[in-house]
Amino acid sequence: MPRLAYLDWNATAPVRPEVIAAMGEALARCGNPSSVHRFGRAARQALEAARGEVAALIGAAPAEIVFTSGGTEANQLALRGVPGRRLMVSALEHDSVRQAASDAAVIPATASGIVDLAALERMLAEEQLPVLVSLMLANNETGAIQPVAEAVRLAHARGALLHCDAVQAAGKVPVAKAALGADLLTLSAHKLGGPQGVGALAVSGRVPLKALQTGGGQERGRRAGTENLAGIVGFGAACRLAAERLGDYAGVARLRDRAQERLAAIAPEAPIYAGDTARLPNTLAIGMPGIAAATQVMALDLAGVMVSAGAACSSGKVRRSAVLEAMGVSGAAAESAIRISLGWSTVDADIDQLVEAWGALYARSQASAA
Numbered sequence: 070m071p072r073l074a075y076l077d078w079n080a081t082a083p084v085r086p087e088v089i090a091a092m093g094e095a096l097a098r099c100g101n102p103s104s105v106h107r108f109g110r111a112a113r114q115a116l117e118a119a120r121g122e123v124a125a126l127i128g129a130a131p132a133e134i135v136f137t138s139g140g141t142e143a144n145q146l147a148l149r150g151v152p153g154r155r156l157m158v159s160a161l162e163h164d165s166v167r168q169a170a171s172d173a174a175v176i177p178a179t180a181s182g183i184v185d186l187a188a189l190e191r192m193l194a195e196e197q198l199p200v201l202v203s204l205m206l207a208n209n210e211t212g213a214i215q216p217v218a219e220a221v222r223l224a225h226a227r228g229a230l231l232h233c234d235a236v237q238a239a240g241k242v243p244v245a246k247a248a249l250g251a252d253l254l255t256l257s258a259h260k261l262g263g264p265q266g267v268g269a270l271a272v273s274g275r276v277p278l279k280a281l282q283t284g285g286g287q288e289r290g291r292r293a294g295t296e297n298l299a300g301i302v303g304f305g306a307a308c309r310l311a312a313e314r315l316g317d318y319a320g321v322a323r324l325r326d327r328a329q330e331r332l333a334a335i336a337p338e339a340p341i342y343a344g345d346t347a348r349l350p351n352t353l354a355i356g357m358p359g360i361a362a363a364t365q366v367m368a369l370d371l372a373g374v375m376v377s378a379g380a381a382c383s384s385g386k387v388r389r390s391a392v393l394e395a396m397g398v399s400g401a402a403a404e405s406a407i408r409i410s411l412g413w414s415t416v417d418a419d420i421d422q423l424v425e426a427w428g429a430l431y432a433r434s435q436a437s438a439a
């Protein structure tokens with residue numbers, strides 16, 4: 070069994086031990102937050118404390134937070150829960166946005182992996198109907214940080230609303246909802262040290278949100294269903310810890326930069342995607358010319374190094390990346406791009422292992438091409 074180096078943090082991050090402890094305590098207690106008796110009131114208290122911690126991470130008011138089953142549901146709620154608006158989504162969005170808005174107008178991106186703001190401005194000027202724009206804060210494949218505050222200014226100047234998917238950014242870089250000015254903002258617990266299957270949509274008071282899931286009227290009528298209390302308690306703890314430990318990402322950035330330099334030294338022709346723009350501190354998207362991403366992922370896995378081929382998809386199949394396509398990357402190049410993503414427990418030895426395994430695969434590919 071080789072030493073294992075987990076470098077797929079954008080797919081999911083490990084649950085922090087303090088989160089596991091908090092969830093264990095929550096699971097051990099009985100109580101529905103909607104019940105009026107003492108067990109119910111204790112559950113409600115835990116729920117509201119977690120709501121406060123989630124809100125604090127993004128500088129939102131607790132009342133703005135609607136808990137959901139994850140980032141996917143929060144994105145669906147944002148795009149389908151504000152009816153009567155023409156949707157405009159960036160070409161860089163996660164499938165959970167793109168597929169919630171299949172009839173949306175698509176805002177193109179630049180070769181650096183940044184949304185084209187001039188195109189957005191034109192599209193807004195030409196649209197007669199009220200608009201809802203969706204633009205992520207950081208891209209899951211390249212890490213490219215998007216100009217959300219500028220997009221909000223353009224949107225608001227035309228009376229449009231803006232939804233921001235901050236799933237990949239939260240916990241890695243500061244996210245201030247008010248500074249961004251976003252009207253709706255999506256979070257997911259499992260990308261920042263919390264459990265899978267819980268997330269939130271932060272909804273500004275002026276947005277008329279219509280529930281997609283109706284029933285018991287939970288979440289102030291915005292999302293029915295008994296709350297996933299243990300998951301939400303874990304989410305709250307993860308947000309608190311993420312805020313306290315945001316500084317750890319300076320070290321993560323140094324490791325990522327070192328990994329990038331070392332891989333580029335092995336193969337100077339290997340393209341680094343969004344390498345010329347502001348990126349998340351933990352993400353590196355790189356191509357190994359001529360070698361399919363799936364082959365790279367398997368070869369690295371055999372060497373104990375876990376990375377992903379562009380966007381991980383539930384079937385485990387690798388599709389050509391729509392993000393790289395939007396950046397104008399050729400089909401062949403996009404098919405040989407992998408995503409390496411680090412986190413707070415990544416160490417030098419993980420990077421050494423990656424560089425060694427990637428370098429060995431590259432050397433084999435060069436030898437067989439010769």
Ligand SMILES: Cc1ncc(COP(=O)(O)O)c(C=O)c1O
Pocket residue numbers: 079080138139140141142144163165205207208209234236237257258259266267268
């Ligand atoms: C940018 C982005 N948005 C949304 C999601 C979906 O979040 P969840 O896995 O919580 O449904 C992901 C997950 O990969 C993501 O990277």
